[in-house]
Amino acid sequence: MILLWLILIPFFGGLLCWQAERWGQQAPRWIALGTMLLVLAASLVLWIGGDFSPPGVSESPWLLEWRVPWIPRFGIEIHLAMDGLSLILVALAGLLGALAVLCSWNEIVERVGFFHLNLLFIMSGVVGVFLALDLFLFFLFWEAMLVPMYFLIALWGHSGSPGQTRIRAATRFFIYTQASGLLMLVAILALVFVNYSNTGVMTFSYNALLNANVPDGLAFWLMLGFFIAFAVKLPVVPFHGWLPDAHAQAPTAGSVDLAGILLKTAAYGILRFAIPLFPEQSQAFAPVAMTLGLVGIFYGAILACGQQDIKRLIAYTSISHMGFVLIALYAGSELAMQGAIVIMVAHAFSSAGLFILSGQLYERIKTRDMRLMGGLWGRIPTLPGLTLFFVAASLGMPATANFIGEFMVLFGTFDNAPEVVIIASAGLVLAAIYSLLMMQRVHFGGEYSQGRLAGPDAREYAMMLLLIGLTLAVGLYPQPLLDTTASMVQPVVALFTDSAGLAAQAEEVE
Amino acid sequence: MLTLTDLVGLLPLVIVAATAILVMLGITWQRHHSGTAALTVGGLALALMSLPLAWAVSASPPLMMLDGIALMGTVLTLASALAIAAMSPHYLTGYTGPQEEFYLLLLCAVTGALGLVASNHMAMLFISLELLSMPLYGMVAYRFRTERSLEAGIKYLVLSAAATAFLLFGMALLYARTGQLEFGALSAALTPALTGGPDPWMLGGAVLIVVGLGFKLSIMPFHLWTPDVYQGGIAPATLVLATISKLAVFLVLLRLMMVVPAFESEWLRNLISLLAFISMVGGNLLALFQLNLKRLLGYSSIAHLGYLLIAVVVEGPLSVETSGVYLFTYVVATLGAFGVIMHVSSPHHGEDAADLHHYRGLFWRSPWLAAVMTLSLLSLAGIPLTAGFIGKFYIIALGVADSRWWLVGGVVAGSAVGLFYYLRVMVTLYLPEPGSQPRESIEGRHKRVGELTLMVIAVLILLLGIYPVPMIDWMAALARAA
Numbered sequence: 001m002i003l004l005w006l007i008l009i010p011f012f013g014g015l016l017c018w019q020a021e022r023w024g025q026q027a028p029r030w031i032a033l034g035t036m037l038l039v040l041a042a043s044l045v046l047w048i049g050g051d052f053s054p055p056g057v058s059e060s061p062w063l064l065e066w067r068v069p070w071i072p073r074f075g076i077e078i079h080l081a082m083d084g085l086s087l088i089l090v091a092l093a094g095l096l097g098a099l100a101v102l103c104s105w106n107e108i109v110e111r112v113g114f115f116h117l118n119l120l121f122i123m124s125g126v127v128g129v130f131l132a133l134d135l136f137l138f139f140l141f142w143e144a145m146l147v148p149m150y151f152l153i154a155l156w157g158h159s160g161s162p163g164q165t166r167i168r169a170a171t172r173f174f175i176y177t178q179a180s181g182l183l184m185l186v187a188i189l190a191l192v193f194v195n196y197s198n199t200g201v202m203t204f205s206y207n208a209l210l211n212a213n214v215p216d217g218l219a220f221w222l223m224l225g226f227f228i229a230f231a232v233k234l235p236v237v238p239f240h241g242w243l244p245d246a247h248a249q250a251p252t253a254g255s256v257d258l259a260g261i262l263l264k265t266a267a268y269g270i271l272r273f274a275i276p277l278f279p280e281q282s283q284a285f286a287p288v289a290m291t292l293g294l295v296g297i298f299y300g301a302i303l304a305c306g307q308q309d310i311k312r313l314i315a316y317t318s319i320s321h322m323g324f325v326l327i328a329l330y331a332g333s334e335l336a337m338q339g340a341i342v343i344m345v346a347h348a349f350s351s352a353g354l355f356i357l358s359g360q361l362y363e364r365i366k367t368r369d370m371r372l373m374g375g376l377w378g379r380i381p382t383l384p385g386l387t388l389f390f391v392a393a394s395l396g397m398p399a400t401a402n403f404i405g406e407f408m409v410l411f412g413t414f415d416n417a418p419e420v421v422i423i424a425s426a427g428l429v430l431a432a433i434y435s436l437l438m439m440q441r442v443h444f445g446g447e448y449s450q451g452r453l454a455g456p457d458a459r460e461y462a463m464m465l466l467l468i469g470l471t472l473a474v475g476l477y478p479q480p481l482l483d484t485t486a487s488m489v490q491p492v493v494a495l496f497t498d499s500a501g502l503a504a505q506a507e508e509v510e
Numbered sequence: 511m512l513t514l515t516d517l518v519g520l521l522p523l524v525i526v527a528a529t530a531i532l533v534m535l536g537i538t539w540q541r542h543h544s545g546t547a548a549l550t551v552g553g554l555a556l557a558l559m560s561l562p563l564a565w566a567v568s569a570s571p572p573l574m575m576l577d578g579i580a581l582m583g584t585v586l587t588l589a590s591a592l593a594i595a596a597m598s599p600h601y602l603t604g605y606t607g608p609q610e611e612f613y614l615l616l617l618c619a620v621t622g623a624l625g626l627v628a629s630n631h632m633a634m635l636f637i638s639l640e641l642l643s644m645p646l647y648g649m650v651a652y653r654f655r656t657e658r659s660l661e662a663g664i665k666y667l668v669l670s671a672a673a674t675a676f677l678l679f680g681m682a683l684l685y686a687r688t689g690q691l692e693f694g695a696l697s698a699a700l701t702p703a704l705t706g707g708p709d710p711w712m713l714g715g716a717v718l719i720v721v722g723l724g725f726k727l728s729i730m731p732f733h734l735w736t737p738d739v740y741q742g743g744i745a746p747a748t749l750v751l752a753t754i755s756k757l758a759v760f761l762v763l764l765r766l767m768m769v770v771p772a773f774e775s776e777w778l779r780n781l782i783s784l785l786a787f788i789s790m791v792g793g794n795l796l797a798l799f800q801l802n803l804k805r806l807l808g809y810s811s812i813a814h815l816g817y818l819l820i821a822v823v824v825e826g827p828l829s830v831e832t833s834g835v836y837l838f839t840y841v842v843a844t845l846g847a848f849g850v851i852m853h854v855s856s857p858h859h860g861e862d863a864a865d866l867h868h869y870r871g872l873f874w875r876s877p878w879l880a881a882v883m884t885l886s887l888l889s890l891a892g893i894p895l896t897a898g899f900i901g902k903f904y905i906i907a908l909g910v911a912d913s914r915w916w917l918v919g920g921v922v923a924g925s926a927v928g929l930f931y932y933l934r935v936m937v938t939l940y941l942p943e944p945g946s947q948p949r950e951s952i953e954g955r956h957k958r959v960g961e962l963t964l965m966v967i968a969v970l971i972l973l974l975g976i977y978p979v980p981m982i983d984w985m986a987a988l989a990r991a992a
Contacts, residue, residue, distance in 0.1 A: 070979075071978060073982045111942075140894040141894075143893060143899075144893070144895055146893075147888065150937075151937075154937045155940055171934070171937075178893075178926060179922060182925055183922060186906060186910060186922065189906055189907050193910055193911050
């Protein structure tokens with residue numbers, strides 16, 4: 001039942017925020033903050049009380065489970081379940097949701113209630129994605145979180161250039177994700193009907209479909225349907241067209257949510273659905289996926305170097321970081337997969353930090369164009385130092401969580417695909433280049449204009465220190481995080497490598 | 511012969527026809543707008559309430575078949591007519607010409623639609639279709655003093671007449687081959703001779719009938735009248751065209767495909783698949799850059815009928831269920847969208863307020879209207895948690911189950927394209943800059959009834975999206991009875 005409440009709390013909180021606007025501007029903000037903290041607190045309580053040791057053979061792999069029939073005609077259930085991975089991601093959603101509310105405290109001054117309604121609805125959808133185990137329900141949440149995100153970008157975004165660019169960006173975001181989502185729906189339905197013709201039972205249940213016996217040729221296409229939907233959201237390079245624009249035009253809170261949480265839903269989807277449902281096909285597809293990951297690392301890094309808009313730059317670095325995640329997910333080793341999860345968490349912290357900082361810069365100098373910055377180190381107290389920390393985290397400096405993640409990914413992948421690791425390592429150099437380039441252009445060099453600017457206030461300080469603390473904590477002692485997700489990752493890796501072994505055996509027999 | 515049982519079975523039809531006569535007599539006696547509207551709503555509601563009674567007797571009147579499809583069509587027709595009749599008074603308040611005749615035309619059209627969905631004989635099909643179409647000419651051209659409305663009426667009349675000619679020719683060909691006009695007899699007379707499938711003459715007849723019905727459904731390439739008529743006609747007339755007319759004609763096409771063996775050929779199915787594909791892709795593409803909301807919805811309806819045709823292409827009980835669910839969700843969403851247009855255009859004052867700039871910032875003027883519009887558009891776009899998603903889910907499921915990958919691909923591509931214009935309209939509602947000044951609204955009972963109807967529709971869209979089980983169960987039961 002608590003799983004259902006994790007979804008419903010932000011939903012009702014959002015409705016309350018909308019109506020609370022009549023009590024003044026501050027009311028929706030406090031309600032939204034309280035709601036997100038409630039979600040965070042609930043997931044932390046679950047984490048502290050949870051037992052994450054690998055389950056025995058007969059035990060349920062889920063920490064919590066809740067299911068009721070919904071549309072019996074198609075065997076659709078409201079089936080929610082939580083394990084270590086979804087718990088971590090739900091907690092992350094709660095944390096970043098609270099940060100998103102905080103960072104828009106002064107930025108959003110009009111239609112405050114409706115803004116927070118959208119913000120909380122996104123959270124509701126995201127938590128739903130992390131908890132849903134019925135494929136229909138998963139798809140429903142997957143699509144449902146698009147609408148509020150669309151409004152967030154379209155209504156409160158920045159019109160960077162003349163014309164309605166924020167609406168264009170929002171529309172592009174929506175169409176990319178919705179169209180690819182429909183491909184996933186087709187794949188889900190095909191899977192369900194194949195299972196139906198095999199067993200005579202119509203069901204969308206994850207556990208039942210894991211054992212669906214799909215003919216080889218079809219299974220590959222279905223795997224591709226899932227993969228494309230997740231690849232668009234991750235984003236993987238040929239499908240990334242929506243991301244830079246969406247980030248550049250979105251309000252700070254939108255960018256924080258987008259980079260911190262929404263991108264992670266894609267990695268989660270690959271880990272939870274694409275690989276376990278189609279292990280053999282994923283295994284066969286791994287070289288392609290890893291190549292795409294490599295392309296993403298370099299493409300994102302190189303384009304990041306050439307950006308003028310600071311938020312576009314961070315957006316492209318996201319593409320680069322997600323390339324590492326993609327490689328790790330298809331590497332087929334526990335270490336690499338764990339590393340991918342650490343990168344997801346670390347990237348959530350560091351990119352959220354950078355986006356919040358660029359939002360704070362925007363509030364002070366009213367531009368995101370790096371050509372109009374420069375020399376800010378001497379003009380703003382403290383803020384540049386904070387920026388330096390997150391830049392260092394983003395380039396994978398040891399002691400930050402990002403370092404642990406990248407190290408684990410490269411180390412874990414080396415066994416199976418050494419050439420990929422060698423090439424990917426070069427990407428780390430590029431990461432250093434774009435990160436320092438950004439630091440140089442924004443905070444060092446000649447001063448573009450004169451005058452001192454206000455330093456961070458208590459709210460801004462608190463957000464930054466929290467993120468820095470978390471980045472360092474995971475960077476210095478990642479073991480609790482790894483312990484939590486280990487029991488989820490091991491079976492996936494086993495499926496993946498088993499299918500490789502089986503394929504090898506089959507070849508030998510032939 | 512028509513027995514008393516049959517009359518009971520036809521009770522909804524009888525009641526609606528009787529109401530039409532009553533309304534006509536009432537108008538000749540004394541013009542009274544509210545009274546006429548109330549009488550219409552009352553008659554339609556009574557017809558809806560008589561349904562359980564009519565369904566219970568399992569009658570089989572001549573020329574007709576009262577099965578699941580007929581019941582489905584009857585309920586959908588009566589419910590949409592009820593919604594239209596409830597929302598029209600507010601719209602017509604400012605109309606300077608005769609207001610009461612609109613309800614008379616509406617009731618006649620509904621009578622035609624009720625006959626059409628139950629028809630089991632070519633003669634019945636033809637008469638009902640004409641009874642449905644004739645009042646529509648009048649309704650589309652209702653505001654005949656403005657050029658556009660008159661143009662729309664004439665355009666619809668001429669093209670509709672051409673379509674009727676096709677339809678009649680098709681029937682004649684079938685009759686020439688079989689000597690039968692009854693759907694059931696057509697199949698009985700043909701089954702032994704059908705070893706090699708229908709011969710070219712019969713296929714020709716079937717194709718001509720599909721063309722004739724395709725005009726009414728505005729399937730591509732027979733859609734040319736749609737945007738102009740949608741834009742020119744008064745909003746309630748367009749709404750009748752978009753809901754009642756389309757759903758009744760669609761259901762009769764479905765019945766023909768199911769019952770009449772001349773339609774059972776893979777070749778014809780492929781042809782309809784092709785029409786479906788170009789309708790869903792073309793309709794969405796043409797809607798992309800429309801600036802008039804009614805035109806836009808006209809093109810969008812072309813696309814939706816394209817999706818629906820998948821249910822005609824695929825055989826089996828699931829296809830009837832899919833038709834029912836999709837029609838239901840489509841009709842509800844269309845009623846919502848046009849209902850808001852009617853409300854914004856009320857009271858009637860020259861042209862309808864259908865240009866997009868009328869809707870700029872609607873959310874900040876009247877949030878509830880904008881919310882209903884948003885829900886309707888999301889539903890038409892097939893976004894989860896609205897009714898439209900259930901419909902789209904059914905359509906894709908049907909295509910996947912029958913491995914019609916091209917059509918499924920068309921639905922995916924069409925939906926992606928469609929999102930663009932639905933989102934464009936949707937975001938317009940929320941833009942901060944005010945558009946043109948809203949019309950001065952006339953408060954009163956008519957307005958409140960209209961608003962109440964819109965609320966019911968909005969709640970229905972959400973409810974069907976979140977808990978569709980009752981609708982699905984009902985449609986599944988009807989599909990078994992078909």
